[in-house]
Amino acid sequence: xxxxxxxPPSSLNLANALTGLRLAAVPVFLVLLFANGGHDPLWRWAAxxxxxxxxxxxxLDGYLARRLDMVTELGKFADPVADKALIGSALVGLSLxxxxxxWATGVIIFREAGVxxxxxxxxxxxxxxxxxxxxxKTLLQAVAIGALIAPLPQTLHPFLIALVWVAVAATIxxxxxxxxxxxxxxxxxxxxxxxxxxxxAKEDRxxxxAKEEETSG
Numbered sequence: 001x002x003x004x005x006x007x008p009p010s011s012l013n014l015a016n017a018l019t020g021l022r023l024a025a026v027p028v029f030l031v032l033l034f035a036n037g038g039h040d041p042l043w044r045w046a047a048x049x050x051x052x053x054x055x056x057x058x059x060l061d062g063y064l065a066r067r068l069d070m071v072t073e074l075g076k077f078a079d080p081v082a083d084k085a086l087i088g089s090a091l092v093g094l095s096l097x098x099x100x101x102x103w104a105t106g107v108i109i110f111r112e113a114g115v116x117x118x119x120x121x122x123x124x125x126x127x128x129x130x131x132x133x134x135x136x137k138t139l140l141q142a143v144a145i146g147a148l149i150a151p152l153p154q155t156l157h158p159f160l161i162a163l164v165w166v167a168v169a170a171t172i173x174x175x176x177x178x179x180x181x182x183x184x185x186x187x188x189x190x191x192x193x194x195x196x197x198x199x200x201a202k203e204d205r206x207x208x209x210a211k212e213e214e215t216s217g
Contacts, residue, residue, distance in 0.1 A: 008072070015070040016078065018061035023082040025054045026089050033090075033149065038097045041151040048150045054086050055142045083138075084112055090145045099148055104168050108141065111175040118182050137174045140167040 032047035061079065065071045088109055094100035144167040147160050 009070050010072070013065075013068075013070040013072070015061040015065035015068070016072065016075050018057040018064070019075060019078045019082050022054045022057045022061075023078070023085060025050055026082075026085050029054065029086070030089055030093055033093045033097075038093075039151075044149060044151040048146060051086070051090060051146055051149055055146070058083055058086075080116070084116070087141060087145065088112070090149065094145070094148050100164070104164055107168055108171050111171050115175055115178050118179060121182075133170070133174045133177055137167070137170040140170050143167075 029047055029050045032043050032050060035043035035046075038044075058079075061075070065075055091100065091105040091108055095102050095105045140163075144160070144163045147156075147163060152160070
């Protein structure tokens with residue numbers, strides 16, 4: 001009896017739909033952020049609401065994909081694209097409005113681009129699992145950016161700047177950790193392959209020696 005292989009999940013599912021909504025929310029968010037000069041409290045609260053809703057879909061689509069077996073190749077590609085589009089647009093938008101230093105925006109975007117490049121390069125050696133530090137980094141970024149988007153009182157400005165520093169530090173730290181783990185995994189695989197080759201050569205020499213002894217005997 002031949003067992004039937006389960007069909008892969010369809011790309012047209014709820015998890016991917018939420019990812020698509022998050023990507024579509026990016027231009028809406030930017031319009032609200034820059035509406036009426038970018039400093040109107042009402043529009044800023046609206047932009048904050050869209051940003052928070054988009055961040056919620058980021059958690060929800062991943063949960064649904066794993067829970068309901070909706071993981072697809074499209075989802076694996078689109079989910080990080082949507083995340084980076086949302087975070088990147090918010091960072092650049094806040095910097096253009098003069099409410100976030102360009103150095104912070106540059107560091108975070110450079111880190112995300114670097115990690116993406118490393119992830120693509122490392123695909124040949126297998127996927128490097130996400131760390132708890134990476135998840136904390138994402139949360140800190142979302143909280144810091146959300147706090148800057150919301151029209152909060154100026155008395156909270158020092159707290160917001162400190163929050164940005166913490167998010168940037170986590171961004172740099174987790175980026176270095178990711179690069180180290182990729183390097184360690186690649187090195188282990190290379191050494192494992194070399195060791196396997198040496199073991200195989202030793203086995204071949206042993207078999208040849210045994211054959212010579214049998215022939216001479």
